[in-house]
Amino acid sequence: MQDRDEKQTGGANAVRRSLAVLRAVAEARTDITVAELVKRVGLTKPTVHRLVSTLVEEEFLQADSAPQRLRLGPLFLELAHSVWSQFDIRGAAAPALTRLAQTTGFSARLLTLAGDRLICVEAAHPGERIRALDVGSTEPVRGSAAGRVVAAFSHEDSVDPEPEEALAKARYYAIDGSAQSEWRSVAAPVFDERSEPVAAIVMTGPAHLLTDQQLHAFAPHVLEAARQTSRAAGGYPFAIYPGEPGTEGRSAAVRPISRLANLIGDSPLWVGSPGTLYWIDILAPAILRLGADGKTESFAMPDVIGALVPRADGKLLAAFSDSIAIFDPQTNTLGKRTKVDGIHFGDRFNDGATDRRGRLWLGSADPSREGAQGRLLCVAEDGTVTAELSGLGLPNGVVWSDCGSRVYLIDSAMRQLRAYAYDEANGRFGEFEVLHQFPPGGPRPAGLAISPAGDLWTAIWDGWELVELNAAGKILDRIALPVPRPSGLRFTEDGRNLIVTSACVRLGPSQLLRAPLSGSVLICEL
Numbered sequence: 001m002q003d004r005d006e007k008q009t010g011g012a013n014a015v016r017r018s019l020a021v022l023r024a025v026a027e028a029r030t031d032i033t034v035a036e037l038v039k040r041v042g043l044t045k046p047t048v049h050r051l052v053s054t055l056v057e058e059e060f061l062q063a064d065s066a067p068q069r070l071r072l073g074p075l076f077l078e079l080a081h082s083v084w085s086q087f088d089i090r091g092a093a094a095p096a097l098t099r100l101a102q103t104t105g106f107s108a109r110l111l112t113l114a115g116d117r118l119i120c121v122e123a124a125h126p127g128e129r130i131r132a133l134d135v136g137s138t139e140p141v142r143g144s145a146a147g148r149v150v151a152a153f154s155h156e157d158s159v160d161p162e163p164e165e166a167l168a169k170a171r172y173y174a175i176d177g178s179a180q181s182e183w184r185s186v187a188a189p190v191f192d193e194r195s196e197p198v199a200a201i202v203m204t205g206p207a208h209l210l211t212d213q214q215l216h217a218f219a220p221h222v223l224e225a226a227r228q229t230s231r232a233a234g235g236y237p238f239a240i241y242p243g244e245p246g247t248e249g250r251s252a253a254v255r256p257i258s259r260l261a262n263l264i265g266d267s268p269l270w271v272g273s274p275g276t277l278y279w280i281d282i283l284a285p286a287i288l289r290l291g292a293d294g295k296t297e298s299f300a301m302p303d304v305i306g307a308l309v310p311r312a313d314g315k316l317l318a319a320f321s322d323s324i325a326i327f328d329p330q331t332n333t334l335g336k337r338t339k340v341d342g343i344h345f346g347d348r349f350n351d352g353a354t355d356r357r358g359r360l361w362l363g364s365a366d367p368s369r370e371g372a373q374g375r376l377l378c379v380a381e382d383g384t385v386t387a388e389l390s391g392l393g394l395p396n397g398v399v400w401s402d403c404g405s406r407v408y409l410i411d412s413a414m415r416q417l418r419a420y421a422y423d424e425a426n427g428r429f430g431e432f433e434v435l436h437q438f439p440p441g442g443p444r445p446a447g448l449a450i451s452p453a454g455d456l457w458t459a460i461w462d463g464w465e466l467v468e469l470n471a472a473g474k475i476l477d478r479i480a481l482p483v484p485r486p487s488g489l490r491f492t493e494d495g496r497n498l499i500v501t502s503a504c505v506r507l508g509p510s511q512l513l514r515a516p517l518s519g520s521v522l523i524c525e526l
Contacts, residue, residue, distance in 0.1 A: 014051075017043060021051050022060060022072070028441045031069035089190070089199060090122040092232035096201065096225035097124040103509075104218050106205035107133045108225065110190070111146045112198065114138070118146050121199075133183070133204055145176035145187035146200035153189050153197040163303055166321055166348070170304050170367075171263065171283045172506055173223055175215040177207050184210040186219050188226035201226040216263075224508045242462040242484035242511065243443065249465040249480030253525040257499075258296045260288070261519030265501030266447070267308040267351070268490040268521065271316070271329045275493050278316065278329065279501050279521060280308045287318065287327060290521070299332050306349035312358055319349035319362050324379060338383040344373075351396050351447075356404040359427050363395030365413075374413065378427055389420075389429045397448025397458060397489075401471075408435075410458055412444045417458065417473055435473025449489035449498065457498060459486035466498065466524065479526075483518045484511065498524045 024040040025032055034052060038045050052070065055061040059075040093110040100108035101124040108125075111118040120137045123129075131137075141147035145168075152169035168174035177184030184207045190199040203222050263283035271278050277290040285301040287308060307319040308327070316327040318334065322343040326335040340349075343364060352362035365374030374392035377385045393413025400407055400422070407420040407429065415438040421430030438445055443463030450456055455476060456469045464484050468477040481500070488501040504512065504519035512518060 017041070017047065018051050018055060018060075021048065021055065025061060025070055025072055030440070031064070031071050033069055037070070089229070093122050093190070093199075093201065093225075093229045094124070096228045097122060100124065100201070100203060100221055100225045101126045103221050104203055104205075106203050106210075106218075109133060109137075109202045109204060110229070111139070111187075111200050111202055113141070113150065116141055118144065118150075118200070143176065145174040145185040146202050148174040148176070149187050149189040149200050150197045153191070163321075167283065167285070167304055170348075171219075173219045175212065175219075177210075181207040183207055184215060186215045186222050188219070188222045189230075190226050191230045199229075201229060220504075220507060220509050220512060223506060227508075242464070242507070245464040245480060245484075246478075249478035252479045254479075254481060254500075254522050256517055256520040257294075257523050258288070258290055258521040259517070260296045260298070260521075261504050262288075262501065262521075263505040263519065264487055264503040265519065265521060266306075266488040268488050268499045268501050269308060269310050269316075270490070270493055271310065272314065276329070277499065277521075278308065279488065280305050280318075282306060283505060285320075287316075287332075289329075289332070297332075299327075299334075301334065302337070304348055307352035307362055309352045309354060309360060309362075311354075317352075317360060319352055321348040324349075324360075324362075324381075324383065338381070340377070340379055340383045340385065342377075342385050347374075350394065351398060353398040353400070355400055355422070355424060355427065357424060357427070361398060363392070363398070365392065365394045367394055372414075374411075376409070376429075387427055396446050399448050399450045399456075401450075402454070408448060408450065408456055410445045410448045412446050412461065415440060415442075415444055417445065417448075417456065417469060419471075419473075435471075436469055436475070446486070447488040447501075449491055451491065452495040457489055459489055459500060461485050461487060461503075466500065479524060481522070481524070483515050483520070483522070485518060486522075492523070497526055500524055 020041045024037055034048055038048050056063050059073040061070050062073040063070055097108040105126050107130055109120045110122040112121050117138045117140055120135050123134050148165050148168040152165040173186060173188040175186045183204050185202050185204040187200045187202040189197040192198045201222055203218055262281040266280050266282055268279040279288050282305055285305040286298045289297045291297055303320040305318055305320055309317040311317055318325050318327045323337040323339045325337040346366040347364045350363045350365055354360050360379050362377050362379050364377050372391045372393055374394050376389040376395050378387040380386055393411050396412040397410030404424040405422055407422045409418045416434050417436040418432045419435050420432040444461045445458040446461040447459045454471055458467055460467055462484055464481050466479045467475060469475055483502040485503040486500050487503045490499045500522040502519055507518055
């Protein structure tokens with residue numbers, strides 16, 4: 001009996017190790033070598049070789065070229081098709097809907113497309129059934145939260161999305177209704193095995209009980225239910241979880257100076273003398289200000305806002321999905337928006353800066369796409385693009401050296417810190433070198449600030465830390481943070497400490513419990 005148990009245990013371990021290899025290959029998102037697999041799964045090289053050989057033979061993995069590079073094999077497509085052909089989306093959603101209704105105290109529904117309307121095919125209520133929200137009830141696609149999230153992720157249309165749909169795509173959820181409506185909802189998309197939106201998970205309640213702030217607060221619960229249903233459906237699990245806090249970062253004094261939970265805080269900057277701190281919430285969307293009394297003021301914006309850049313005249317340049325406008329900090333008002341030429345379909349502005357001669361450079365990319373599809377655009381006030389730098393993934397931090405002839409750039413998608421030669425007289429980028437390559441498949445660098453001494457600091461999205469590098473790209477220091485998704489950086493006016501914005505977007509309820517300061521603006525003592 002003992003021998004048989006040992007054999008069974010050994011067999012179970014082999015299965016677990018094989019699954020660990022498959023997960024590591026899937027999470028790499030690109031071809032991976034055996035040497036890289038050894039590091040990721042923590043097994044010996046001979047063991048990984050044996051497992052890989054068997055998995056390739058059984059077509060769970062596919063191997064190409066020399067050195068051998070691995071990817072998931074064709075058998076997964078066959079299995080996924082088999083599972084999906086037998087799949088009951090109602091059955092997958094039912095447990096998630098029950099949990100959502102119990103957690104929020106409002107009705108939770110699964111809506112699927114039926115022509116130009118959405119129909120409720122499964123529902124859970126915290127108390128008595130509500131006929132208007134029960135199975136069989138319908139609502140229009142246009143104007144509803146569920147319709148917006150389904151339309152936002154539809155790949156059939158090649159026209160620019162409506163602003164509400166663009167915002168829903170960036171947030172991965174949408175809200176609808178007003179205080180004058182009978183009902184208000186927050187919805188998130190459910191994806192199939194091809195990552196196509198096939199339904200929406202919706203939390204709905206009486207309008208007089210649900211403010212915008214409350215709907216946004218319930219969004220993580222709705223996202224979690226939609227993610228669980230999408231995973232059960234074989235779809236892409238869009239609510240990516242941050243890893244555990246790292247052990248390399250040293251402790252430092254970090255405290256919040258604004259506890260308002262930004263979906264994605266970014267672009268912190270100082271205005272005036274003494275300086276007043278401004279920043280943006282990309283997805284609120286809003287420009288925010290920290291008052292002298294310590295209170296946070298928020299100024300709503302008409303579109304997803306990707307950058308806030310100071311001008312020589314004391315005003316601020318706000319960059320939206322495909323337009324720019326002047327924000328006056330004296331009156332806290334936004335001027336007329338000017339559309340920028342040549343913005344690719346699906347792209348939006350993300351981060352920006354000016355060179356020493358006042359030229360405005362804005363990053364432009366589609367954050368949902370992979371590959372070198374991003375650009376850095378030199379944009380004039382009339383919206384014309386006078387120069388561009390292509391070959392980027394997601395530009396997410398740009399600073400000039402003191403001499404103006406060198407530009408440091410963070411590419412979050414490529415996980416790189418780059419340094420470019422820069423012709424200041426003509427406003428042109430030259431050759432670049434990768435100063436630091438962050439590990440593939442893991443947390444991403446986001447934002448960039450240069451210290452008075454010329455060293456560089458970046459935040460590590462999903463990494464719970466800040467990293468300092470010298471001008472050659474060597475890591476000098478790491479500081480642990482109480483939030484998983486730091487997003488933007490700016491030195492304090494005396495150059496001694498760092499202001500750090502952060503994000504709470506797409507964090508699940510359990511992650512928010514672990515990191516309650518997510519979305520806050522922090523000050524970190526160096």
